[in-house]
Amino acid sequence: MSIPLSWYLILAAVLFCIGLYGVLARKNAIAILLGVELMLNAVNINLVAFWRYLDPAQMGGQVFAVIVLAVAAAEVAVGLALIISVYRRRKTLVADEIDLMKW
Amino acid sequence: MTADKVIFLLCAALILGSALMVVLTRKLIHAALWLVSVLFGVAVLYALLQAGFLAVVQVVIYIGAIAVLFIFAVMLTRRELLDRGPQTRSNWWIAAILALLILGGLVFLILGQPEAGRSAAAIPATVDTLRNLGMALVSPSAYVLPFEVASVLLLAALVGAVYIAGIGKK
Numbered sequence: 001m002s003i004p005l006s007w008y009l010i011l012a013a014v015l016f017c018i019g020l021y022g023v024l025a026r027k028n029a030i031a032i033l034l035g036v037e038l039m040l041n042a043v044n045i046n047l048v049a050f051w052r053y054l055d056p057a058q059m060g061g062q063v064f065a066v067i068v069l070a071v072a073a074a075e076v077a078v079g080l081a082l083i084i085s086v087y088r089r090r091k092t093l094v095a096d097e098i099d100l101m102k103w
Numbered sequence: 104m105t106a107d108k109v110i111f112l113l114c115a116a117l118i119l120g121s122a123l124m125v126v127l128t129r130k131l132i133h134a135a136l137w138l139v140s141v142l143f144g145v146a147v148l149y150a151l152l153q154a155g156f157l158a159v160v161q162v163v164i165y166i167g168a169i170a171v172l173f174i175f176a177v178m179l180t181r182r183e184l185l186d187r188g189p190q191t192r193s194n195w196w197i198a199a200i201l202a203l204l205i206l207g208g209l210v211f212l213i214l215g216q217p218e219a220g221r222s223a224a225a226i227p228a229t230v231d232t233l234r235n236l237g238m239a240l241v242s243p244s245a246y247v248l249p250f251e252v253a254s255v256l257l258l259a260a261l262v263g264a265v266y267i268a269g270i271g272k273k
Contacts, residue, residue, distance in 0.1 A: 002105050006219035008148075011115045013209040015122055015141075017202040022126035024198030025191045030131055030176055034138055037169065038122050041145050044157075052152045053223045057230050059239035063246045065157055069164055070253040074260030076169050080176040081264035087180045096192070 008049035016042035029083045029095045033076065040072045110151060118144035129190050135173045142166050153226060156233055 015038055022035025044065045051061025086098055121140035128134050142165045149158035192198075213219050226232065239245040 002222050003108055003111050003151075004220045004222055006213055006216075007111060007115075008152075009213045009219065010210055011118065011148075013206055013213065014119055017206040017209075018119070018122045018126055020205065021198050021202040024201065025195035026126065027190060027192055028131060030173065030180070031126075031134060031190070034125055034134055034173065037138060037173075038125060038141065041141065041165075045145060045148060048149055048152050048154050048157060052154065053221060056153075056226045056232055057235070059232070059236050059245070062154055062157060062232075062236050063239055063249070065154075066160065066240070067249055067253045069160060070257050073164060073169055074257050076172055077264040078260050078267065080172055081268040084176060084179055085267050085270050093180055 005049060005053045008045060008053075012042040012045040012049070015039075015045070027094050027096065029086075029093050029098065030080070032095060033079050033083075036075070036079075037072065040068060044068055107151060110147070114144050114147045114151070118148075131177045132174065135170065135177055138173065139166055139170045142170060153232065156236055 019035045019038030019042060022038060023032050026032055026035065047061045047065045047068070051058070051065075054061075083093065087093055090098065092098065118141055121137045121144065124137040125134045125141060128137060142161060146158045146161040146166075149155075149161055240250050241247055
C-alpha cells in the first residue's frame with residue numbers, strides 16, 4: 001500500500017466537485033439526482049480511505065460508509081418516486097418548472 | 104511506480120472520465136450508464152483499500168439496485184427534454200466557477216495537511232476486518248443502534264416511495 005492518502009482525498013474532491021457542477025447546472029431533475037449520487041460516492045471514498053489509513057481495527061469508517069449507502073438508496077427511491085409522480089401530473093422534468101410551492 | 108499505484112491511476116481516470124460524461128452528456132440514458140461505470144471504478148477502489156465487503160455491496164446495491172432504478176426512471180420519462188433546448192441552465196458557468204473554487208480550496212487544504220502524504224501500514228494478520236465489521240454492526244456496544252435506525256429509515260422510505268409514486272394514478 002504505497003499510495004499516499006492524499007491521492008484518495010484529491011480524487012474524492014474532484015469527484016465531489018463534478019457532482020456539484022451536475023447538481024447546479026443540469027436542468028433535468030433525474031440528472032440532478034445523478035449528480036447527488038456522484039457526491040455521495042466521493043464521500044464514501046473518503047470514509048473508506050480514512051478507515052484504511054488511520055486505524056483499520058476500528059470499524060467506524062466502514063460502518064459509516066454502509067449507512068451512507070443505505071441512506072443513498074432511500075434517497076433515490078423517494079426522489080425518483082417524487083419525480084415520476086410530478087411527471088405524471090405536470091408532464092415536465094425541468095426542475096425550474098416544478099414550482100408549485102413557490103409564491 | 105508500483106502495481107497498486109498503476110491500478111489506482113487507471114481507476115481514477117475511469118472514475119473521473121465517466122463522471123464528466125455523467126454531467127456533460129446530452130442523453131439521460133447515457134448519463135445513467137456512465138454512472139454505472141463510475142460505480143464500478145469506486146468498487147475497484149474499495150477492493151484496493153482492502154474493504155472487500157464494501158466492494159461487493161457497492162456492486163450489488165449501487166449498480167444492481169440504484170443504477171437500475173435510475174434507468175427505469177429514465178425509461179418511464181423518456182423523450183422529455185431531448186429535442187428542445189440545451190440540457191444545462193443558462194447560468195451554468197456560475198456553477199462551473201463555484202465547483203472549481205471549491206475544488207481549489209479542498210485541494211489546498213488537503214495538500215496543506217502534514218498527514219496527507221502518509222501511506223498505509225499493512226493490516227496485522229490478527230485483525231480480521233470482515234469479522235470486525237460484522238461484529239460492529241450487531242454489537243450493542245458498537246453500532247447496532249445506527250444500523251437498526253438505518254433499516255427503519257430504508258423501510259419507511261420504500262413504503263413512502265410506493266405511496267408517492269401511486270398518487271395521481273387513475
